[in-house]
Amino acid sequence: MDNLNARKKKVVERTVLLLALCAAAALFTLSVPLYQHYLSITYPKSNVYGTWVEQDVARYSAETFTLGPAGVSIDGGVVDTKYSFDGTYVEYQIGDKERRYLMLNESFTKMKLISQPHYQPVFHLSENVKNNIR
Template structure:
């Protein structure tokens, strides 16, 4: 009788461990698939183009060129790794993270939110011109 109870306990613990490991694997896989679906639904190509700083003199306006695989500022590639989730654009340059928030659903305006000492608004030049016609 004691041996049968011990075998049942071992089987129960084995099944519980198997269920726990399976649940963790499913959760990790779900997270991976969610991230893949999110990037497919919010493609980077919707923000590709020249972003021009607003509310400053034209000669002082900064232009950020977002390409498929890079961000270019003043003719220099500052990073080849950036993230866009449909609302936030973020990248890192020299250990400083720059994060922008899209101001509208058509992704034609964005505002710098970090670093927060200056929060300029940028407008996507070609896409904005097409939207006002």
């Protein structure tokens, strides 16, 4: 009789453990999209819409790109339709290369390219284009 009770107790313990593991996995699976939704509400992509211009280089050689509802555009052509913005970083892909920028101020008008270790230029949001988009 004691052996039967011990087996039943082990089955109950294992069932409770399995349910706890399933609940933890479900919670983790749901937390990622919820966090992404929170970031999209807290830091909307419209905060960084506009044309970004490389600073401290000659005007004719300055890199520029535009962030907007359609994605990332360079010289009028869309290079990526998806980009992420979490209040600290802007990230997008050009081909197989990732471009990652660090925001340098709270007004989201200045950022630094950090995905290239050898060259990290600073970009400013062009005010005349920003005013036309918003």
